[in-house]
Amino acid sequence: GAGVSQSPSNKVTEKGKDVELRCDPISGHTALYWYRQSLGQGLEFLIYFQGNSAPDKSGLPSDRFSAERTGGSVSTLTIQRTQQEDSAVYLCASSAQGPQVDYGYTFGSGTRLTVV
Amino acid sequence: DAKTTQPTSMDCAEGRAANLPCNHSTISGNEYVYWYRQIHSQGPQYIIHGLKNNETNEMASLIITEDRKSSTLILPHATLRDTAVYYCIAGGSNYKLTFGKGTLLTVNP
Numbered sequence: 001g002a003g004v005s006q007s008p009s010n011k012v013t014e015k016g017k018d019v020e021l022r023c024d025p026i027s028g029h030t031a032l033y034w035y036r037q038s039l040g041q042g043l044e045f046l047i048y049f050q051g052n053s054a055p056d057k058s059g060l061p062s063d064r065f066s067a068e069r070t071g072g073s074v075s076t077l078t079i080q081r082t083q084q085e086d087s088a089v090y091l092c093a094s095s096a097q098g099p100q101v102d103y104g105y106t107f108g109s110g111t112r113l114t115v116v
Numbered sequence: 117d118a119k120t121t122q123p124t125s126m127d128c129a130e131g132r133a134a135n136l137p138c139n140h141s142t143i144s145g146n147e148y149v150y151w152y153r154q155i156h157s158q159g160p161q162y163i164i165h166g167l168k169n170n171e172t173n174e175m176a177s178l179i180i181t182e183d184r185k186s187s188t189l190i191l192p193h194a195t196l197r198d199t200a201v202y203y204c205i206a207g208g209s210n211y212k213l214t215f216g217k218g219t220l221l222t223v224n225p
Binding site for chain 1: 150152158159160161162165203211212213214215216217218
């Protein structure tokens with residue numbers, strides 16, 4: 001596609017349930033990033049995938065969070081046993097050049113997660 | 117990534133140039149200066165980046181001081197659609213960009 005696609009755009013879930021958020025990066029982009037943005041806050045880095053290398057998971061806030069990227073393309077961010085503090089907009093970005101980020105990130109529109 | 121300091125908010129009249137400053141006094145030699153913006157309810161959008169030299173593209177110009185400790189993003193003719201939060205980031209040498217709180221630019225009619 002022309003841009004980074006994220007689904008669903010909105011998700012309301014009950015506390016304790018698991019959720020899966022999907023990201024379709026731009027075709028050919030080898031680098032993929034997940035960030036989250038809580039209300040009124042800046043972007044918080046979560047995880048980074050680059051090609052076939054082991055992902056950088058240093059930003060994941062707890063072991064309830066995990067992500068995978070299948071076939072170097074689509075990525076899924078999974079949050080288990082959701083808590084109210086997980087409520088945020090989850091943003092995915094992809095980049096043509098990972099290490100130097102020379103060409104900038106292209107972000108999707110995000111998934112707004114609300115845990116009730 | 118090096119720490120950046122930006123004003124919390126700025127105003128600009130429609131049609132005038134918007135000059136957004138950023139301090140990054142601890143930037144290291146291999147770190148770039150990046151600018152992104154985020155319009156309400158959208159994902160951030162890449163604007164421009166540079167290392168040492170001034171840069172210009174269809175969206176904006178980036179002026180980096182000779183000592184690289186500060187920079188200015190210039191929107192030459194601001195429109196109402198340029199109202200957004202503008203993020204200045206100094207880093208990227210380790211592929212991971214750290215976004216701060218940014219500057220809320222409000223373009224007024």
